[in-house]
Amino acid sequence: MTQAAKPAAEQAWSPLYFLAALGAGGLTVTFFMYLMFWVPHPGQPVPVFEDILAYFTAAGPLGKGMVALALTGIAVFAALHIKLLVWNLRKLAEFKRSDAYARLHTTNAESQLKGVPLTLAMAVNVGFILGLVFVPGLWSVVEYLFPLAMIAFVAIGVFAFRLLGRFFGRILSEGGFDTHANTSFAQLLPAFALSMVAVGLAAPAALSTTPWVVATSLALATFFMVAATLIAAVMLTLAVVSMVQHGTAPEAAPTLMILVPIVTVLGIAWMRTSHGLHTTLDVHAQAGATFMTLTKFLALQVLFAGLGLLVMARQGYARRFLSAEGTRSAGSYALVCPGVALSVMLHFWVNKGLVASGLVAEFGVAYWAFTAPALALQVAMIALVWHLHRLHFAAPPEAQVASVPAE
Structure with a gap:
């Protein structure tokens, strides 16, 4: 295959392609929402293989169809997630041997590398979902798995902080942060990575019955939640100052919606820690208060989603980067996460907010009626992933490729 005939992703790979794997992992979570909220699971906070089997056996045609669809969706998108993660790790290993890797560490685009720990953390979450729904008897040994899961997430968190430390160490000691090029929310990617670690660390707080495990989970999750919030606030402020002066970089316009997945992930982490406080420390949150908090999260997401869509429409993003004739941009995969995250948040808002209260x-x-938008967003994101996969991973006769800096 000649260079010209190679897929766009092969011709101009960048760390932003980790977002392709991330999006597939997110779609796995959207299918798990079916089982989480529509399959009874007495005895534990999440559905497991035995709950799903019991429901499937007793359910009518619609119930059986729902379970079949959920399990198929989980299996398909988990497989795609793993495939894309392995491919990206291989490309990253090749990239590290190039001069472009060294140059990346001298620019704002160094933040692209935070997509690696972000996707690795998603992979652990996807693995947990696969275990819950496909492995019989998992819940009988789950207390032994929680410490291992926390070790994995802490390791990923340390990796993320090492990357972050190199970036902040360079710009705070030597300078070199290009504020003129900081015309997007791409620098919030580290906050997204830390929030994904936080939500993983918060899971044992919600699921474990062992006090020391819950306490450790609460402490570690809170640390990463605070770190993610702090970095998001700082980088958001810096980005807005640059953007109102110089406008938004067209190829990075999807990053204007990055707060949508950050809020969903931190929101779920908050709910998990709240559940741990309730079951272990006897600290109770009222259903009405939970509904109002989730509503505020959802309002914030809708506002930033609207902002991103507005700017993208004004700049003609779809024509420039999503059409067959347009330029290929790895950053286009950043469009998947907001839709997936909003779908997941809507499920929580409906079930833990409206229904619970x-x-x-x-x-x-x-x-x-309230759940329909979540399902519509899920379908739209599946279609978007399919479309992006055709643009970036098919071999066109003539590929027009762009390498996009996260600046």
Whole structure:
């Protein structure tokens, strides 16, 4: 195959292609939401293989179809996630041997590397979902797995902080941060990575019955939640100052919606820590208060999603980067995460907010009316992933490729 006939992703790989694997992992989570909220799971906070099997056996055609669809979606997108993760790790190893890797560490685009720990943390979460739904008897040994999971997430967190330390160490000691090129929210990628570590570390707090495991989970998750929030606040401020002066870099416009997945991940981490406080430390959150907090999270997400879509429409992003004739941009995969995250947040808002507070009856007309946008977003993101995969991983007769800096 000649260089000209290679897929765009092969011709101009960048660390932003880790977002392709991340998006597939996120879609895995959207299918798990079906089982999480529609399959009864007495005895534990999440559905496991035995719950799913019992429900499938007793359910009617619609219930059986839902379970089959959920399990198929989880399996397909988990496989795609793993495939893309392995491919990206191989490309990263090649990239590290190039001069471009050294140059990357001298520019704002160094933040692209935070996509590596972000996707690795997602991989651990995907692995946990696969274990829950496909491995019989997992819950009987889950208390032994929680410490191992926390070790894995801490290792990924340390890796993320090492990358972050190199970046901040360079720009704070030597300078060189290009504020003129900081015309997007790409520098919030480290906050996204740390928030993904936080949500993973928060899982044992919600699921474990061992006090020391819950306490460790609460402490570690809180640390990473605070770190993610602090970095997001600082980088958001710096980016807005540059953007109002110089406008938004067209190829990086999707990053304007990066706060949507950050809020979803931190929101779930908050809910997990709240559940741990409730079950272990007897600190109780009222259903109405949870509903209002989730509503505020959702409002923040809708506002930033609207901002991103507005700027993208004004700049003609779809024509320039999503059409067959347009330029290929690895940053286009950043469009998947906001849609996936908003879908997941809507599921939590409906079930842990509206239903839990008694505002809406479970599985009634209003319930499905509020759930419909979550399902529509999921379908839209599946279509987007398929479209992006054709653009970036198919071998076109003539490829027009762009390497996009996260600046």
